[in-house]
Amino acid sequence: MYLLYARPGWGSALAEVQLDWYGLPYRIETVGDLFEDSAARERLTLVNPLAQIPTLVLPDGTVMTESAAITLHFADVTKTDSLVPAPGDPLRPGFLRWLVFLVANLYPTFTYADDPARFVAHEAARAGFRDAVDAYAQRLWRVVEQTAGTPYFLGDRLSALDIYLAIMTHWRPRRAWFAEHCPKLAAIAAQTDSNPRLASVWQRNFAAADEA
Known part of the structure; x- marks a missing residue:
């Protein structure tokens, strides 16, 4: 287990x-x-x-x-390719690229900006630091938006990338911002949300946020 x-x-x-x-x-x-x-x-x-x-x-x-x-x-x-394209699948290079992009470039923006005190010694500078990191994250999301397919990131098939997007769009700058500035990513998140196989995890993790 x-x-x-x-x-x-x-x-x-x-x-x-x-x-x-x-x-x-x-x-x-x-x-x-x-x-x-x-x-x-x-x-x-x-x-x-x-x-x-x-x-x-x-x-x-x-x-x-x-x-x-x-x-x-x-x-x-x-030993399944239901969320990760298998070796030899023409979709795999793009999948690997954007999986690493999300975790190497976007995920750290939450690490830095969620608690600026860990990285910025002077309290007066922390708000500006967080604003700068959040602005950089929005710039990165727009890069992802340019490449996103429909109805899922890789086109017709669901992958782990869509799970990442559905989860990460719950975080800053949150779903309303994505709907306005990155509509393809917002649509992917909504499409992934609707998958019944994911309902129990969404309920455990995001029900309170969705009701807020």
Whole structure:
């Protein structure tokens, strides 16, 4: 059985939804707010020195971090291409490019801007830092928008990229901004939301946000 360290609505949802999708057995260890709860950070550090989620413990006890690595691992373990185009598939190079783009370029903007105090010593400079990082993230989202297909990012087929987009568009600058400035990404997120196989994960992770 897999063990996923998770917090509803956070990046752990990227792994949780795939565990559900593939029907892999798992249990969740809920963690506290890693920005506000020092005890939660200390406990998670024992498993992942960066105290970040997703943190996944494999059935053999191996610890995996980094959502892209976890995504590719699940495809290998299940021997299916339902979320990751297989080697030799002409869609695979684009999939790999944009998977890494999302995790290497966009995901860090949340890391930096969610808690600027970790990176900016002077309190007076933190608001400006966050604004600059958020503006950079919006610029990156517009780059992704230019390449996105329809109805899914790769065109006719659902992939893990669509799961990433459906989850990450819940975060800043949030769905209303995407609807106005990146309509293709907003449409992909809505299309992915409607997949009944994902309903239980969306409910666990985003019901409160959607009702707010």
